[in-house]
Amino acid sequence: MPYHAPVRDHVFLLRDVLDLDRYANLPGFADAAMDTVEQILEEGGKFAEGVLAPLNSIGDKEGCHWASDNTVTTPKGFKDAYRQMVEGGWPALGSEPAYGGQGLPAVVNVAFSEMTSSANMAFGMYPGLTHGAYSAILEGGTEEQKTLYLPKMVSFQWAGTMNLTEPQCGTDLGLLTTKAVPQADGTYKITGQKIWISGGEQDLTENVIHLVLARIEGAPAGVKGISLFIVPKFIPDANGNPGVRNTVACVGLEEKMGIHGNATCVIQHDESTGWLLGVENAGLKLMFVMMNEARLGVGVQGLAQGEAAYQAAVEFAKDRLQGRSLTGPKNPSGPADPIIVHPDVRRMLMDAKATLEAGRLFLLWTALHGDLAKRSPDAAVVEKAHDYMGLMTPVLKGYLTDKGFKICSDAMQVHGGSGFTEHFPASQYLRDCRISLIYEGTNGVQALDLVGRKLAANGGRAVMSFFAEIDGFVAENAGDESLKLFVDALAGAKAKLQEATFWLMQNGLANPDNAGAASTDYMHLFGLTGLSYMWALIAKAAGAKIAAGESDPFYANKLVVGRYFIDRLLPETDSHLAKLKTGAAAMMALPAEAF
Numbered sequence: 001m002p003y004h005a006p007v008r009d010h011v012f013l014l015r016d017v018l019d020l021d022r023y024a025n026l027p028g029f030a031d032a033a034m035d036t037v038e039q040i041l042e043e044g045g046k047f048a049e050g051v052l053a054p055l056n057s058i059g060d061k062e063g064c065h066w067a068s069d070n071t072v073t074t075p076k077g078f079k080d081a082y083r084q085m086v087e088g089g090w091p092a093l094g095s096e097p098a099y100g101g102q103g104l105p106a107v108v109n110v111a112f113s114e115m116t117s118s119a120n121m122a123f124g125m126y127p128g129l130t131h132g133a134y135s136a137i138l139e140g141g142t143e144e145q146k147t148l149y150l151p152k153m154v155s156f157q158w159a160g161t162m163n164l165t166e167p168q169c170g171t172d173l174g175l176l177t178t179k180a181v182p183q184a185d186g187t188y189k190i191t192g193q194k195i196w197i198s199g200g201e202q203d204l205t206e207n208v209i210h211l212v213l214a215r216i217e218g219a220p221a222g223v224k225g226i227s228l229f230i231v232p233k234f235i236p237d238a239n240g241n242p243g244v245r246n247t248v249a250c251v252g253l254e255e256k257m258g259i260h261g262n263a264t265c266v267i268q269h270d271e272s273t274g275w276l277l278g279v280e281n282a283g284l285k286l287m288f289v290m291m292n293e294a295r296l297g298v299g300v301q302g303l304a305q306g307e308a309a310y311q312a313a314v315e316f317a318k319d320r321l322q323g324r325s326l327t328g329p330k331n332p333s334g335p336a337d338p339i340i341v342h343p344d345v346r347r348m349l350m351d352a353k354a355t356l357e358a359g360r361l362f363l364l365w366t367a368l369h370g371d372l373a374k375r376s377p378d379a380a381v382v383e384k385a386h387d388y389m390g391l392m393t394p395v396l397k398g399y400l401t402d403k404g405f406k407i408c409s410d411a412m413q414v415h416g417g418s419g420f421t422e423h424f425p426a427s428q429y430l431r432d433c434r435i436s437l438i439y440e441g442t443n444g445v446q447a448l449d450l451v452g453r454k455l456a457a458n459g460g461r462a463v464m465s466f467f468a469e470i471d472g473f474v475a476e477n478a479g480d481e482s483l484k485l486f487v488d489a490l491a492g493a494k495a496k497l498q499e500a501t502f503w504l505m506q507n508g509l510a511n512p513d514n515a516g517a518a519s520t521d522y523m524h525l526f527g528l529t530g531l532s533y534m535w536a537l538i539a540k541a542a543g544a545k546i547a548a549g550e551s552d553p554f555y556a557n558k559l560v561v562g563r564y565f566i567d568r569l570l571p572e573t574d575s576h577l578a579k580l581k582t583g584a585a586a587m588m589a590l591p592a593e594a595f
Helices: 007-017 036-063 078-087 106-119 120-140 143-154 283-319 342-377 379-420 426-437 445-452 457-475 481-510 512-547 553-569 574-579
Strands: 158-163 178-181 188-198 209-216 229-234 234-235 240-244 248-253 264-277
Touching: 007 036, 007 106, 007 234, 007 342, 007 512, 036 078, 036 106, 036 120, 036 426, 078 120, 106 120, 106 283, 106 342, 120 143, 120 158, 120 209, 120 229, 120 264, 120 283, 120 426, 143 158, 143 209, 143 426, 158 188, 158 264, 158 283, 178 553, 188 209, 188 229, 209 264, 229 234, 229 283, 264 445, 283 342, 283 379, 342 379, 342 512, 342 553, 379 426, 379 445, 379 457, 379 512, 445 457, 457 512, 481 512, 481 553, 481 574, 512 553, 512 574
Parallel strands: 158 209, 178 209
Antiparallel strands: 178 188, 188 264, 209 229, 229 264, 234 240, 248 264
């Protein structure tokens, strides 16, 4: 069951919905004309389909292997695929030209990342984490550090990691105990153990650059005393090449439920040599540059695994003969009909399709705002774009991974008993996707971040801006009868989200447990509203194509799927609103010993 990169859908969203060409006057966008972007994505799709996808099952079955000399071997074929990726320049798409990158907008890189993650999630994590580390050094590094590390990381000769979690602390980083002792030469000696370090050791690159959170002796307790350090596996020599081996080592690999092709390492720092990144006691702020990028990337992973699982389920449903259609045989010359004729199978496939197509646009729309935050000369546009990136990141990470896993589960259900075996890919997609709900901050933490921090930031400016944008779209298109269904649905969803937001403002302050109890339902209500807006944008673009004489069923099919979303998925907003308004009383009433 081969994976097929959804290039056509990406091109439609970027060209016809987001109108990428209108930003041609901005830095980076001049080189991202849609004709060029289409060619890039077509070639990227071929790489994902032809090189990465065939290795997905191999990586799952073989996994990574740790040796007693603290080295790690990746699955068969990964090294050659990595070489091809580097030679093709794929890792450099969204990096700065000053350090060897192509400087294309991040929105293009998100489209490519979705395809690589669908084809092989475990493999795609290696370059994804390196780009995150690159971004942190770009943000906080000295010119000397940028010159030394970034060109090698942009070319992916050197990999990057983030070392946050320790055995005794995950989400609560204030509990970390890894220490940093300053040295006379300006370096630091780092000592401590970090766990769950993706790509912490591998045989793909000549060096690994660890970004390590640690506490300098005498620093304040809690998160206010955390600093960030660059700790290379091999300390660069005078020529900038890997030199002396640092005293940082992978002392084991985790045995995991999924993503077996990615090395999840236990990293031991034994007075390893590190260099301060940024300023003392401000490491968490810099690390969040990397974490926020990673969280958006995890949202991509959730959608990507859902897409791959959906494709496999569709192929199985078209081939598998079982029973007869309730309205009469659809395959009269055969012994039974393909199961895609059965309404409940259609329900699972349509749920997936309606979520994935709008979720894809939600990711691209948000990534485009990230580009505008960095590239627009208009201060108002930059402010709004920054606001949206902060507001939408927890929604995309939490909502799309929850839904991506649900889609993977439904895809296994479509496969029936076959899906529970390893003869079909459904099991791997489900296992690989499950981590996306956990790492880079569990989805419960994302929901708390949304209601506890992002809503209140700058007096609620971001969410009010989002409401105003939706109101503007509704007003602008109120007289278009062809869009009435989508406009009315969007207005209704926005009204429920606004009601929920005001409820949180009134009741969350009075009792913080109310905010905590409502947070997951609020995140899902926000996600559904976001998807409703995306479907309205898609319907408008598809309708314009049809009105212009386009007879390709691609556009008419968009409207069919969008209507299904409104009829079958959007009513969930009522349930989420009703649940969140019950508050925390029933949730917190049972004493702990009664569980």
